[in-house]
Amino acid sequence: MLLMKSIIILYSYHHNNTEKIANVIAKILEAEIKTPKQVNPEELQEYSLIGFGSGIYGENLHKSILDLADKMTQISTKKAFIFSTSALAEKNSNHKTLRKKLQSKGYVIIDEYNCRGFNTNSFLKFFGGMNKGRPNEKDLKNAEEFAQKILES
Numbered sequence: 001m002l003l004m005k006s007i008i009i010l011y012s013y014h015h016n017n018t019e020k021i022a023n024v025i026a027k028i029l030e031a032e033i034k035t036p037k038q039v040n041p042e043e044l045q046e047y048s049l050i051g052f053g054s055g056i057y058g059e060n061l062h063k064s065i066l067d068l069a070d071k072m073t074q075i076s077t078k079k080a081f082i083f084s085t086s087a088l089a090e091k092n093s094n095h096k097t098l099r100k101k102l103q104s105k106g107y108v109i110i111d112e113y114n115c116r117g118f119n120t121n122s123f124l125k126f127f128g129g130m131n132k133g134r135p136n137e138k139d140l141k142n143a144e145e146f147a148q149k150i151l152e153s
């Protein structure tokens with residue numbers, strides 16, 4: 001059993017792409033997974049590590065995650081990480097709003113992860129979608145390595 005108590009707050013609805021990544025990370029960190037709705041901002045104080053995961057919708061993490069960050073209590077220093085799946089390779093640039101909100105509450109962002117996810121949003125559904133099969137084995141392996149690095153940090 002790990003000494004560190006971890007939680008992942010996840011919003012994944014389009015094709016459960018981000019959920020696949022969350023499951024891999026949660027297994028390594030022995031973290032429980034909850035949706036923003038299932039979390040009371042006060043209870044987050046019990047955790048020493050908090051992960052935030054979401055698909056990218058309109059160039060940002062889901063609004064329910066951003067709203068939760070707004071409600072979170074100011075703390076001195078705690079660790080957090082952010083991960084996402086998106087249609088386009090975005091190299092964590094769409095994490096900016098959440099990153100800033102968390103930092104302003106005293107969180108240290110130890111690492112961030114993004115990979116492509118299957119997307120059938122809007123007109124794409126007529127063409128079979130884009131990024132079929134993503135996240136793939138390699139994306140999951142990279143997520144595993146990401147979690148392993150967090151564990152060692």
Ligand SMILES: Cc1cc2nc3c(=O)[nH]c(=O)nc-3n(C[C@H](O)[C@H](O)[C@H](O)COP(=O)(O)O)c2cc1C
Binds near residue numbers: 016057060087
């Ligand atoms: C309403 C909507 C808006 C989206 N906006 C973006 C976007 O701005 N940039 C992007 O790269 N992908 C965008 N996507 C694609 C999703 O980020 C991608 O499919 C992601 O893997 C979905 O994650 P999920 O299955 O965990 O919900 C959008 C998808 C939907 C449904």
